[in-house]
């Protein structure tokens with residue numbers, strides 16, 4: 001299957017602004033005449049949304065062991081890649097995904113302390129050769145992010161409710177991952193304004209493809 005669309009992922013801790021930037025980029029791309037599919041992880045498919053509920057719900061997910069958590073994320077991702085991402089890319093659409101395999105590398109492989117080589121094997125098995133063309137890591141100290149999470153609608157999920165140590169480990173994990181893969185992963189200072197971040201993201205995208213953002 002010839003691949004034509006671009007696959008962009010957004011990563012970072014809770015409350016760093018992923019959903020906000022995805023929505024701004026979606027609008028900007030659509031205004032430029034592009035076709036865009038926005039997806040979220042875990043979820044994005046019927047099976048994936050059921051898995052999302054298990055993973056996010058503080059009640060139902062309370063007894064999940066880290067190994068089961070890892071496999072549930074991988075199952076949701078495997079389904080999303082084959083059911084949604086590959087077909088959209090083949091149609092030439094942009095795929096914007098709220099979290100992808102880097103979240104597993106960091107959350108399960110670093111913050112949950114699972115063996116990182118096993119995590120990367122499972123990641124690889126789940127996605128095959130479907131990897132993001134560009135990943136935007138929105139970097140924000142947990143102290144600031146926590147204030148934003150507090151303002152967000154809805155009750156805190158299993159991950160929001162983790163302790164400060166966990167959230168700091170997530171941030172460190174993303175910083176190290178971004179250092180390892182500087183060509184794919186762009187690290188952005190997420191304390192900047194929503195609009196200035198959106199402009200940086202559009203400029204970055206314009207550097208590898210022709211889109212006429214207004």
Ligand SMILES: Nc1ncnc2c1ncn2[C@@H]1O[C@H](COP(=O)(O)OP(=O)(O)O)[C@@H](O)[C@H]1O
Nearest residue numbers: 014015016017018019020148151152192193194
């Ligand atoms: N650059 C920003 N500066 C200040 N607040 C922001 C910024 N980006 C997002 N927010 C606010 O922070 C909260 C979390 O943003 P959100 O996009 O939901 O984060 P995420 O999807 O990463 O959890 C929301 O209330 C949002 O309006």
Ligand SMILES: [Mg+2]
Nearest residue numbers: 018019020098
């Ligand atoms: Mg979000």
